[in-house]
Structures are given as structure tokens and as C-alpha cells.
Amino acid sequence: MTLSEDLNFCFPVRELSNERIKMTLFKASIHSSPLCSILSAHPELWAHMPTGPFQTVQDFNINFLETLVHHDPGMVSFAIIDKTKPPSAADEEGELAGMMSYMNSSSVHLCTEIGYIIILPQFQRTHVNSNAVGLLLRYALQVPSQGGLGLRRVQWQCSSVNAPSIRAAERLGFKKEGIMKWHRVFPGGKDKAKVHNGREMPRGSLDEEDYARDTVVLAHCWDDWEQGGRENIQAIMNRRH
Numbered sequence: 242m243t244l245s246e247d248l249n250f251c252f253p254v255r256e257l258s259n260e261r262i263k264m265t266l267f268k269a270s271i272h273s274s275p276l277c278s279i280l281s282a283h284p285e286l287w288a289h290m291p292t293g294p295f296q297t298v299q300d301f302n303i304n305f306l307e308t309l310v311h312h313d314p315g316m317v318s319f320a321i322i323d324k325t326k327p328p329s330a331a332d333e334e335g336e337l338a339g340m341m342s343y344m345n346s347s348s349v350h351l352c353t354e355i356g357y358i359i360i361l362p363q364f365q366r367t368h369v370n371s372n373a374v375g376l377l378l379r380y381a382l383q384v385p386s387q388g389g390l391g392l393r394r395v396q397w398q399c400s401s402v403n404a405p406s407i408r409a410a411e412r413l414g415f416k417k418e419g420i421m422k423w424h425r426v427f428p429g430g431k432d433k434a435k436v437h438n439g440r441e442m443p444r445g446s447l448d449e450e451d452y453a454r455d456t457v458v459l460a461h462c463w464d465d466w467e468q469g470g471r472e473n474i475q476a477i478m479n480r481r482h
Contacts, residue, residue, distance in 0.1 A: 250317040251348040252390050257380050259478065261325050262372040263334055264341070267310075267318040269302045275331050276320075276340060277301050279361050286359055288436045289400040289454070291425050315346040318357065321373045323364060338364040341373050343381070345396065353381055354396040358406075368480075374413055375478045382466040393463045401455040402436055413477065414470045415459035424456035 248254060248266075257264040277298045280286060287293030292309065295301040310318050319341050326336035339360040346353035355377050360370050383389025397415045399406035411417065423443075427435040430452025437452040461470060 248317060249311060249314050250343070251314045251346055252343075252353075254317055255380075257319075257376040258324070259372060259376065261323070261368055262338075262376060263322040263324055263332070264319040264373060264376050265322060265332070267306070267320045267340060269306055272320040272331055272337060272340075273298050273302055273306070275329075275337050276359070276361075280359070283362060284434055288434055289403045289406070290357065291427065291454075294433065310342070313344075315353075316342055316344040317346075318342040319373075319377070321360070321364075321369060323367075323369055325368075337361070338369045339373070341377065343377065350394075351392045352394040352396065353390075353392055354398065356398065368478075370409060371413065371477050371480075374409075375474045378413070378461060378466075378474060379471070382461070382463055382470075395461045397459040397461075398456050399459075400436060400438070401457050402439060403457075407457055407459070410459045413461070414465060414473050415461045416465065418458045418460055421456045421458060423453055425454040427452040427454065 254266065256266075277295065280294065281296075284294035292305060295305060306318070310316050320331070321338040321341055322332045322335045323338040324335040328334065329336045331337035340357065341355065341359070342357040343353045344356045355374060358370070358374075378395055380389050381392045381395045384391045397410045399410070401420055407417070423438070423440075427433065428448075428451050430437065431450045435452045436454075438455040440453070440455070442449070442453070
């Protein structure tokens with residue numbers, strides 16, 4: 242089922258699923274309230290990201306969905322539905338487990354990035370993240386004749402001090418390419434409970450409340466996929482915890 246008729250995204254989007262996880266287009270009217278009701282008690286889930294935390298559903302809808310997602314042709318967000326759970330108000334096939342996005346996508350360069358990964362606390366260290374990433378990775382890298390987009394590169398960026406994210410990416414077949422030092426400024430990062438890169442701030446920094454992030458760049462490319470990546474992802478998705 243294609244979901245992208247009214248989207249600004251540069252690639253066609255469809256619902257992605259297996260027996261345990263469904264990735265469906267994130268809809269504010271359905272998913273924002275249950276997501277934000279849990280995230281309000283867990284601002285640490287935004288600690289390594291350049292945006293968030295958000296104080297209200299309206300704040301999230303305006304400053305994340307509208308400002309970042311809907312106006313960017315390189316970005317689209319999915320709600321993660323755990324189909325092993327009972328039907329819920331968020332979805333008739335299961336419970337809302339989090340959110341994940343394609344971002345920095347380019348139809349010219351045939352690439353995308355998996356980012357803004359939010360896995361709600363009760364679904365962490367389960368099958369949810371590996372299956373959700375696996376579905377997005379498979380759709381991006383499979384050739385069109387096999388139902389995919391036929392992209393050449395899927396990127397993963399995260400803070401250099403976010404060791405769990407780096408480990409998760411590498412376990413899923415992403416290869417570390419390098420570190421971009423001083424890549425991002427988190428304005429007001431101290432008050433927003435962001436995580437600093439641990440380095441001494443540059444001389445003459447104007448605001449001591451601003452934090453900085455060094456970014457690790459990893460990628461899973463089409464040749465990685467063809468040379469065992471596909472089988473590795475499938476084995477991980479098949480694993481029972």
C-alpha cells in the first residue's frame with residue numbers, strides 16, 4: 242500500500258511490515274498524543290539529538306513534524322507498531338513502540354539516512370529496534386524489482402558518546418566511516434539535558450549553556466547489502482529474544 246500521495250518526500254513510501262513490526266506513516270492525529278504522553282517523562286531520549294525535548298503535543302507537532310519533517314523533501318517519519326502486543330488506540334494491529342525516520346535523503350544521489358530513532362522505554366532491548374531498522378534498510382537497499390528503492394547508501398549518524406547507538410548500528414551491518422568533530426551546536430543544551438561531547442569548549446565561546454556534539458558517521462551501502470548484509474539483517478530480524 243502506497244502512502245505517499247500527499248507527502249513531500251522525494252521517494253515513494255509504503256507501509257512496511259513483518260510478523261512482529263509495522264512501520265506506518267506517522268500521523269499527528271493518531272500517534273502524537275500517545276508518543277508524547279510517554280516522552281514527557283523521558284526527556285533523556287532526546288539527549289543526543291539536535292532537537293527536543295518537547296513540552297506539549299502541540300510543541301512536538303509544530304516544531305518537529307511541521308518544521309522539520311513535513312517541509313523537508315528528504316525526510317519522512319514512521320510510527321513503529323509492535324504487532325506482538327494487543328490492538329491499541331494507536332493501531333489496530335498492536336501498540337505504538339516509537340518513531341523512526343528517513344532523513345537527508347536524495348533522489349539525485351540515491352541515498353538516505355535512518356535517524357530520529359525513538360524507542361519507548363518498555364520496548365527497548367527487544368525485537369523492536371532491530372526489526373524497525375531492518376525494514377527501513379531492506380526497503381531502501383532492495384532493488385526495485387524486489388520491491389525496494391534501489392538506493393546506493395543508507396547512513397547512520399550519532400553522537401560520538403552515544404555508545405549504545407554505535408553498537409546497534411554496527412550490529413546491523415553499518416560500517417564506521419569517521420568522526421566529524423564539533424559537528425553540531427546544541428543551543429541551550431545544558432538546560433535541555435543534552436549530552437556534551439566531553440571536549441573543552443573553544444576559547445571565546447559566547448554561551449556556556451550551549452553544548453556541542455561530535456558525530457560518528459556510519460553507512461550500509463548497496464555492496465555491503467549484496468555481500469552478506471541482506472542475510473545478516475534477516476537473521477537478526479528472525480532472532481527470538
